[in-house]
Amino acid sequence: MEQSQKSQNALFQVYLRLRPPPPGQAVSERFLTVEEPGDDAPPTHITLNPPNDNRRRAVEKFAFTEVFEEDSNQLDLFHGTGVLPLVEGVLGPQGGEGRDGLLATLGVTGSGKSHTILGSRTQRGLTQLALDVLFRSISNNILDPATTTSLHATVAASDPSEAQVMSSQMFLDTMYGDPTAASRASSRAPTPMVGESYAPPPTPRRHLQRPSALPIVPDISNVTVDADSNAEYAILISMYEVYNDRIFDLLTPAIPNKSTKDFRRRPLLFKSTEQSPDRKVVAGLRKIICGTMKEALMVLEAGLHERRVAGTGSNSVSSRSHGFFCVEVKKRRRSRMPTQWGGSALTIVDLAGSERARDAKTQGATLAEAGKINESLMYLGQCLQMQSDLGNSTKPNLVPFRQCKLTELLFSNSFPSTSHQSVPSTPSHHHSSQQPRNPQKAVMIVTADPLGDFNATSQILRYSALAREITVPRIPSVTSTILAQSTASHYFSPRAGRMSPTDTERETMEIAALEIARMSEEIDGLRAELLAEQQQRLEVEAHLESMTDRIMEVEAEVREECFSEMEETMEAEMRRWKASWAQEQDKSEEHIDRKLEIYTRSIDACEEDKENTPVRDISLESENERLRREVEILRREVQGRSPSKGQRAPLRDMHVGDLGSQMEKMRVSGGSQRVASGGSPVKKVRKLTAKKWDMMGEDDDLL
Template sequence: MAMDPPPRPSSSLFDVFLRLRPSRSNDARFLTVEDGEGAHPTHITIKPPTDDKRKRAVERFAFTQVFEEDARQMELFKGIGVVPMIEGVLGANGHHGRDGLLATLGVTGSGKSHTILGTKSQRGITQMALDVLFQATGEQLVQSFYGAPAFTSLAAADVSEAHMFTATAFLDSMYGNVDQSSFISRGQASVPDCSSFITNGGSRSNKVPRPSTMPQSPSVDDIALPVDETAEYAIVISMYEVYNDRIFDLLTGTVTKSKHPNVKRRALLFKSTEQSPDRKVVAGLTKIICGSFEEALMVLETGLMERKVAGTGSNAVSSRSHGFFCVEVKKRDMQRKGPWSSSTLTIVDLAGSERARNAKTAGETLAEAGKINESLMYLGQCMQMQSDHQAGSRNVVPFRQCKLTELLFSNSFPSPSARTTHYHHPQKSIMVVTADAQGDFNATSQILRYSALAREVTVPRIPSTTSAIISSTTSTSGALKPGLTSGRTTPSGRTTPSAVLEELEAAHAEIARLTADVEVFALRLAEETARRKVAEASWCAAEEHMQDLEQDIRDECFAETEAAVAAERRRWQAALDNEQDSQAAHLDSKIDVVIKATRAQMRDVVKVYEDPEPGLRERMEELERENEVLRAKLEVREREAALKSASPVKKLRVLKGKRFEDPALMMGLED
């Protein structure tokens, strides 16, 4: 069944355009552009490589328009409808502006950044869109210096709790000196100190982006858009990126890093605020009021310097995040100076999908690639569900699965419980898919599979299998006998050759789809395996560290216990020595008493011998007996003292005992 060319969808989620990268060699192409019935081609066909062993199907995809390899930047700019989108954002003829979204999608190295941001010699869609905006507003654009009448009202009317600068103040804070009175923030009555946003004027002088050195072609001077002659406009620019499923401001990261190198970037929230209860916004962004095209280009280049990039096997400068460039066009009546109405042109440079095997990524870069591929997979699911909505399906679009799809679709599918106070025109969205006809077939086919507006699968015939089935369903005479079958039936129970072939084709289509899913899951498995190995290595390192720490603690506790036991032993030894000394002193005092008594008795004996008295002989004999008793007691005491070898008075007691061993000898000496 032939696939009809898709009409240009006016109310669909995306108008999808395909741009092919110019061929870099004479290698075989797997992608062919079909000649369209209209003015532009809308269909392509991709065929698996000849060395493919999976027998995958030939696939045909339909897009709003296909731009071939020789398409120029201006042809793409006008062909995809950027000019009508900008006109809708400006909101001419007294109407409110309509939000616009332009996004690029493709494999790494397929030409996304060239399409959106251009090269050193050609401008991209972003620069041309800015030029058209500033050219259209012209003299009706408000001044962007601090103190201008519109500056305070713009800051107060912002619903995203943003930190708002004039372009002059912001660029001075980045590349030179800045007047601190040029900064104002919502929710702060007084002008705060903005020293944290000031950098050294000479440290970045060699990186100042100069608009005069940037490409000036292609020119958009021939594009004129209608605007409200009674209105005045203000253009406010902000930039942020979605990195590892978190939102980071691109206009404060460079400033903060230059002032505080060790401070990590703070992730922002996508939420409803007090002034935006019906719509979610990125809260806390840095927003720059630009008064000229040159100021806007310098702000753009400043934000691009902060975006995460890395070199991989697929691309020397590969974006590792999804970049968002937001241009808010604010409008109010020039005479009445009423409230500002706002519409936003958002340009999104999606990070390219890549296969880890081809990109040769590892470590942090592999984790980044996993997050990128996961978010793009969810984006594909949302786009496929949107295609089902076109066919009448009522399934809910799962846009809350990751931060990227939430940013792109949350305001397109408001919550049924939300109380809408202001009517918002549906967002106009354009998707530019870039593809390399000589690149990675698997990755490119996967991108095309969920971004195309329509898809048709042609299952290749397998002669050997087909002939076997046909031959098995016929008899030797060439006709199937009534009531007999070949013994092989299809899952539906039908046994005719045509039914078998139809279900075989359906089975091959299902195999192709499952093969693509298996490739995605294999990549995710490799990423999860790598993360698991990193976690296991970290776990082992932590266990070894804990074992070392436990051993150190045990050694420390053992040393402290040994020291405490030694101190206690010394204390008890000192107490024992003191006790022994006191006992020895007490014994010495007793011995002195005995010696003194003995001397007194000796003196009495001598006196008796010198002047004998009647009955004194008996008294002397009695004293001698007592002396013998005392001498025996003294010897017992000396033997007990000799057993105590640690006593410091041992020698003294022995000397004293020997000194008074023979009282008779002393008596002879006295005589």
């Protein structure tokens, strides 16, 4: 009775699914045991047995709404986890509005979350099964965007999230390109089975290949839910992810960055808009109007190609973000005058798995992603623990779901709201703010591997279970220790007399009660200090974030001031340099003008000197000088001649003309002699050296 009351008061219906061991894997020690229920009821309790590693840890028992053992298949989870009531609540009753639904998976990385929620190449997941039931239930009342002319405009006008509404045909042609392509690219990966190899998905900037065949197992063609036969429906699909505590649209193509040459998406805001002043929505999402289930599945495949995955030591295709798949059901009454669209939405969330850096062997950007994932899951655990105590507490405890984007998106629509309350809602749920809305109905499926990591699995179970109790404590309690010490002291003390059992028990119980009261007061004080420290930590983190923003603003202002000062300095230096350069150019031109003036004056002075200097007959002077030398040479030759040779006429009696002819003859004779003898005429003259008496005779005659 107590368990059922807790389950009704909880914001989530929490189910546990145990992953079967892969075939061929060595069976290790199993630390999870499912307790057998009674009266043919489904199992709801498990026992967590810690391994024998010399650490004193207690055996714990956890309670869930229902436990699905290893032999459970996808169809068992579909019927047992309440997916059909979620779809029926989204469609709404006859003449009424629907209720928002939330389906989420939680677990350690590699425990089977993605396989449960998205399926594999051969089996459909809970997402595909929910879409199948939804489209078949409203097949007669759904509006096709290809045939309804005003559908696109009216849906876009009634959407409060400032969304970019597109038809499925336009979106699929943009993403998949040629519709005749039959081959299919590998989709975003579920958790791989043994023997399967993972191929990375193609780059989202290229056209995807249209799927040739989609899995049809398990078959639920005979399953439908009730829908409003007097209403018209329109289905809008949107997808986004929470990556590093920021929201990104998975159906909007990434924008190339010119500086880094990579592709990035613009983060979206979770805020209130003009049409939803009392509820927050993810503004700016791209939403696709789908008329058939195949179009919705192709949109799902396109969005999964954009989701961030990476290989780690724990999982080769580990999700690095929390994925949100939103199916929005628009509904209006059939009439000649179309009314405004209303409706609700089914949000399916594939949470990233918690992981330990030592086991996953992450580093760099992948390690930072794991830190953000674990932080958001820690806040989620705190919210789950507090929401499970709402029905048992007399004081109104507030769930701190605004600590991160993940908890805000999951829990914001889990409380009743009216048009006068400012309570945010799950993103992408767009009801009229004039009517009160019921809180959403939420289902969470926790996946666990009984043969996996004990520490990580126990942590997930502690803050996701609806109830927990310690069954076999391995650490001795304080009360038992006090009882043992007091009993031994009273029974075996040599000074004290033998006491009766009644007095001993009374005294030991009084001592134990005092010790328990003291420890309770100490625990209450520690809890108060812990709450105060948590509040201070939140305030300090908020102050740190504000100061970080302020520092960035100051840095931007300082950079702008430095840039402006540098520009002014550069302009001043440029002006000074131009002035100096013009001054140097003027000086250079003045110096060149002076040099030209001096050169011109020197040329004019030279020309005046030439005009004033008398012209001499240089050729005449040179000729006279030559004649003097020749006369001197002839005189020496005459003086050096022998007296035995014929006498010649004195030189003074020779005529100048005869002298010239005589000199010419001597040149000719001298040249012939030089040629005949091969010697030089100078040597010839030296051989005919004049004697003393010859010299004396000549001198006397001349005198």
